[in-house]
Amino acid sequence: MDIYVFTDDKKIENAFSVLQKIKNYTVTFKPYDEHRNTIKNLNNHEIVYIDIQKLADDTEIKKTLNYIMKYDKIRPGIIDTKNKLSGIAHYFHFGFCDYINMNDISQNITAQRINEILEYKQCASSDEADIGAQNSFQPDISWNDIIEGNDYTFFLMYLRLDRQTKLKTEYGYDFIEKMTEKLEKYIIHLASANNGKLWNWDVNNGIILFPYSDSIANIIIASYRFMRDSILLSSEVLNSPVKLDFTVILDKGRLEYHSRGMTGTTISESLNRIYHAADLMAEAGNLYVFDALFNDIPPQISHLFIPIQDFEGHNMKRLKRFNIR
Amino acid sequence: MEASSIFLRQLQKALSESVDPRTMVHLVREIIPDYEIKTDKNLPESFTPTRLEMAAQIVNDIRAHNLIIPFLNVLLRIQFIGYMGRKYKISGFPDLLKSLYEMGFSLDGKSGAIYENPAYRVSRNWGILQEGIDYPFCFMWTDVVSYSNIVKNCKKDEVQKFYKEYMHIVRSNVEKRNGRIWIVDGDGILSSFHFSNSNQSTVLCAIEIMHTIYDYNLFSNSIKLPLQVRVSIESGTCEYSDNHEDTKKNETIQKTISNEKIAKPNSVMISRNVAMSIDEMITAALYTDTNSTSADYYYYSLDWEK
Numbered sequence: 001m002d003i004y005v006f007t008d009d010k011k012i013e014n015a016f017s018v019l020q021k022i023k024n025y026t027v028t029f030k031p032y033d034e035h036r037n038t039i040k041n042l043n044n045h046e047i048v049y050i051d052i053q054k055l056a057d058d059t060e061i062k063k064t065l066n067y068i069m070k071y072d073k074i075r076p077g078i079i080d081t082k083n084k085l086s087g088i089a090h091y092f093h094f095g096f097c098d099y100i101n102m103n104d105i106s107q108n109i110t111a112q113r114i115n116e117i118l119e120y121k122q123c124a125s126s127d128e129a130d131i132g133a134q135n136s137f138q139p140d141i142s143w144n145d146i147i148e149g150n151d152y153t154f155f156l157m158y159l160r161l162d163r164q165t166k167l168k169t170e171y172g173y174d175f176i177e178k179m180t181e182k183l184e185k186y187i188i189h190l191a192s193a194n195n196g197k198l199w200n201w202d203v204n205n206g207i208i209l210f211p212y213s214d215s216i217a218n219i220i221i222a223s224y225r226f227m228r229d230s231i232l233l234s235s236e237v238l239n240s241p242v243k244l245d246f247t248v249i250l251d252k253g254r255l256e257y258h259s260r261g262m263t264g265t266t267i268s269e270s271l272n273r274i275y276h277a278a279d280l281m282a283e284a285g286n287l288y289v290f291d292a293l294f295n296d297i298p299p300q301i302s303h304l305f306i307p308i309q310d311f312e313g314h315n316m317k318r319l320k321r322f323n324i325r
Numbered sequence: 326m327e328a329s330s331i332f333l334r335q336l337q338k339a340l341s342e343s344v345d346p347r348t349m350v351h352l353v354r355e356i357i358p359d360y361e362i363k364t365d366k367n368l369p370e371s372f373t374p375t376r377l378e379m380a381a382q383i384v385n386d387i388r389a390h391n392l393i394i395p396f397l398n399v400l401l402r403i404q405f406i407g408y409m410g411r412k413y414k415i416s417g418f419p420d421l422l423k424s425l426y427e428m429g430f431s432l433d434g435k436s437g438a439i440y441e442n443p444a445y446r447v448s449r450n451w452g453i454l455q456e457g458i459d460y461p462f463c464f465m466w467t468d469v470v471s472y473s474n475i476v477k478n479c480k481k482d483e484v485q486k487f488y489k490e491y492m493h494i495v496r497s498n499v500e501k502r503n504g505r506i507w508i509v510d511g512d513g514i515l516s517s518f519h520f521s522n523s524n525q526s527t528v529l530c531a532i533e534i535m536h537t538i539y540d541y542n543l544f545s546n547s548i549k550l551p552l553q554v555r556v557s558i559e560s561g562t563c564e565y566s567d568n569h570e571d572t573k574k575n576e577t578i579q580k581t582i583s584n585e586k587i588a589k590p591n592s593v594m595i596s597r598n599v600a601m602s603i604d605e606m607i608t609a610a611l612y613t614d615t616n617s618t619s620a621d622y623y624y625y626s627l628d629w630e631k
Contacts, residue, residue, distance in 0.1 A: 225540070228627070231610055232533055235525070243606040300543040304629060320630040325612050 001114065003027045004042070005079075006035040007051035012079060015105040022111055036067065042074050047117060049100065051079040061085060062149055066256050069095050069151045070268070075117055081105055143197065146211065151254050153212040155219055155293070157196070158249040158274045159187060160205035162284035171241065180204060182238050190226070194219050199260055205247075205278070207271070212252060217298045220289075223248055224301055227287045227319055245285035249274050252292040273312060281311050287319035328393050332424040333384055335417055336393075339400070341380035342416035352403065353383055356395045360386070394430070394439050394453040397421075401437055433520050440503065440520050449505055451519065454565040462517045463527040463560040463599060464581040465504075467495050467534065469512040470553040470590040479548050487548055488512070494541060498533050502526040508569055508578075513585070515578065517563075524560055525603040528625070531556045531593040532610075535627055556593040557584035560602075584622075589614075592626040 005016060008031055019025045030038060035050055042048065050068060055061045061084060068076045069091070077098030078085060085091075088099055097117050100109070146152055161183060168176050180203070187208065188198050196210040196219065210219050226233070227248060234240040253270020273290070282288055289297065289305060291314050297305055305317040328336075340349060353360045362374075362382055374382070387396045403413045415421070422432060429445030430452065432438075441452030454460060469475070469491060476484050491512070499506055499516040504526065508515035518527045534556065542551045561577030572578060588594040600608055600623040611623040 225536075229533070229536060231607065232529060232536075234606060235529060235604060241604065241606065243609065306630075322627060322629045323610055324628075324630065325610070 001025050001118070002046040003049070003114070004038060004046055005029050005049045005051070006032050006038070007049070007079060008032050008054060009051060009081070012051055012081070012105060015100075015107075016109050018108045018110060019114065025111070025114065035064075039068060039071055039074065042071070045073065045075060047075045047077060047098075047114065049077045049079050049098070051081070052084055053080070053082045055084070058086070065091055065096070066149055066151060070254055070256065072254070077117070079105075143195070143211065146257050148258060149256060151256050153252065153254050154257075154270075155196075155210040155212050155216050156251045156253060156255075156270055156274055157208040157210070157219070157223065158205065158247075158251075158278050159208060160247040160278060160282075162245040162247055164204045167242070167244075179238050179240060179244075186233070186237055190222065194222055197260070207274070209257075216293075216296050220250065220293070220297055221301065223250060223287060224304065224319060227285075228322065230285075247278065247282045247284060248287040249277050249282060249290070250288070250293055251290040252296075273314070277311055277316075281316075286321070289317045289319075291315040327428075328388060329424065329428060332421070332428060333388065335421050335424055336397075337377065337380045337384045339415050339417045339421055340383065341376040343400075343413055344403075346376055346379050348408070348413075349379055349383055352399050352408070353387065353396070355399050356387070356392050357390060362386075392455070395455065397425070397439050401432075401439070405437055438520065443500055443503060447500060447505065449507065449567065450565060451503075451505065454519070456566060457564060459562045459564050460519060461523070461560070462519050462563050462577070463523040463558065464563075464578055465499075465516045465518070465527050465531055466557045466581045466585060467514045467516070467531075467554055468585050470555060471550075472512040475548065475550050478550065483548050487546075487552070490541065490545065491552060491554075494537050495534060498530050498537065502530050504530060507572055513582065515582065522603075524599045525607065527558050527560075528593070528595060528599065528603055528607055531558060531595075532607075532625055535591070535593060535625065539627055553590045555585055555588040555590055557581055557588050558593065558595045558599050559584070560596065560599050589624065589626070592624050595623040595625065597621055597623065 003016070003019065003025055005012065005027065007013065007029065013029050016027050016029075020027050032051055032054060035048075039048060048068070050064065052061050052064065055064060065078065068074075072095060075097045076095065077100060078088075078091065078096060079100045081100075081102045083101065085099075092099075098113070161180060164176060167179075184198070184201055184206075187201075187206070190196075191198050191208045191210070194210060195213075195215075196208045199207045199209045210216065227246065230246060231243050234242070234244045238244065251270050251274050253268055253273075255268035255271055270290075270292075277288065277290075288308075290311075294315070294317065297317075304320050306320055308316050308318045310316060344352065350360065350362060362379060363386075387393055400415055402408070404415045404418065405412070407413075425432070425439065426442070429442050430439050431442040433440055439453065441448060446452070475487065479487070492509075492514070495514050495516070496506055499518075502518065503520050504516045504518040506514055507517050516527075516530070518524075518530070520526075534554070538552050538554060546552055559577050559581040561575075561580075563572070563575040563577055566572050573582075584594055595611065600611055608623070611625050613623055614620060
C-alpha cells in the first residue's frame, strides 16, 4: 500500500516512522506544495494525507480539501495539528477517510489504523473509475441540496450556436446579439424544465448543469428533440431568417459547484474534456455523447446514436444526422 | 361577439374624437357598402347630429350587424397604414385594446388584425369571420395510413385510445399556431389557418406533427402497429361558412383532401405556391420527387442518416 504525506513538518514525518518499517507499506513524504501535481497522477487507491497547518484561513482549507475530494481513486486523509478544521464530518461524507490531530501525531500512526482505513473506504478500480463510479446509484438531488464549493456528480451539457462568424457577416452584429439573448433565455427555460441550470454562457456557447439523477434519460431525450426540432426553434422561437445549427456535447462528471459567474476557478476533468471535444472534435450541427452516459441513453432512441472515433481515450457516440438533402 | 358596454362607449368616444363625420360614414362603407346614417324623420332637415351622436349611431349599427371586429380592423388600418393618403391617430387606442383583451381578443402583431384569443375560446371563425365572405386560408389535411387495418387488428379500446392520441397530436399543434380544425371525417382532419403568415404556420405545424408522431411511436404507442400519417397542404381563398357541408364544396379544400390519394406515407405534401411563399430555410428542408405523379409538389419527411 502506497501512502503519501504532503507536509513541511518534520514532526509529522516522524509519526509515520513505524509504518515505514513495515514491508507492506511504502510511505512517501512530499512538500505540501507538490500535492496537486502528485495527486492528479494517482489512481491506485493510495492513501494521501494532506497537512493543513500552513493554510491561512477557512477559505484556503476548504479550497484545498475540495480539490482533493474530486479524486475518487484515492483515499484522502487530513492532518490538522493546530485544530484549524471545523465541520470534519462534512469531509468524511464527501470521501475523506482519516483525520489526524496533534494527539495522534504524538502516538505514531499504526498499521491497524491503516487497515481500518482500507476497510472503511473502498475505491472504484482505476480502469472503471470514470464510468463505474458515475454509474453507481445516486438519488435525485434538488438544487437546494447543492452547496457552493462542494463536489457533486453532474450531467453536463455543452451547447454552442454554430457558424456565428458567418451569421455575423451576413446579418450583422445586432442581429446576432439579439438572437443569442433570446437563445440564452430559451436555454434557461429549457434547463429549468429539466431541473438544470445554465452555469455559464460565453457569447455563443455555454454549459448547462443538471444534478445527476435517475431521471437523466429525460434530459437526453430533451437534447435529441432540441437537435431534431432546430428548424422550429430557429423559425418560431428565435425568429431567425436561417436555420441555426447547434453543437451539443453531453458528459457526466464530478465538479466543484460554484454559482453562475463564480465558475472561473472550477477545475474538472469532465469540464476540460467537454471543452476539448467542442474545440477539437465536434462538427457543427451534431450531438455527441461521452461513454459515461451510454447506459443512460433511453433504449427507445439508442438506435439513433452511432459510435464514432474515440476522443482522448473515451468512446463517443453521435446522434445520427437527419434530413440531409 | 358580445361587446361590453364600457368597450362600446370607448369605441364611440374614439370614433368621435379621431375622425370627422364624413369620413366616419366612409369607413363604415368599407364593411357595409350601402351604409347611410338613419335620421329621425321628426327632426327638421337643418338639424345636424353632433359627432358623438353620429359615432354612437354608427357603433349601434355595426353592433347590430355583428361587425364590431371588422370595423376595428378598419380603424387599425387607418391608424397604421392610412386612409386616402392620411394616417389617423385613434384617440384612446390603448384603452380600446385593453378592453378587447378583457373580452378575449388579441391583436396579431404581424398582420395587425384582431383575432380571438385562443386562451379564452376557440371558435371555428376565430370570432370574427363573416358568413358568405371570401378569405384567404391555408388548409392542411391529415389522415392515418391504413387506419382500417388498425381498426381490424386491434381491440376496440386500443383503437379508441390510439385515435384519441392522434387527434390530440393534431389538435394541439394546430391550435398552438392559431389554426382551427374545421372537419373531422373518420381519421381525416381538415385544419385551416388564416392569421399571420398562415402558409408558414401550416408547414411548421405539419413538421411538428411529423416529429411528434415519430416520438409517439417510440415512446407512447401501445398498439403493435405504428401511427403513420399523410399530410397535404394547399392554400387559396374560401367563402367562410359555419356549415361543414358548404365548406367541403370549396375547390381548394377538395383539392387538399383529394391529395390524400397521391401523398406518401410519413410525409407532408406541400403545394408549390405554399412552398414558394415560406421562409427559404424551411423550403431548404423540403424536397421534390421528379419521378412521382405529384412532381409539382414539395415534401417534408423526417429521414435519419442510414
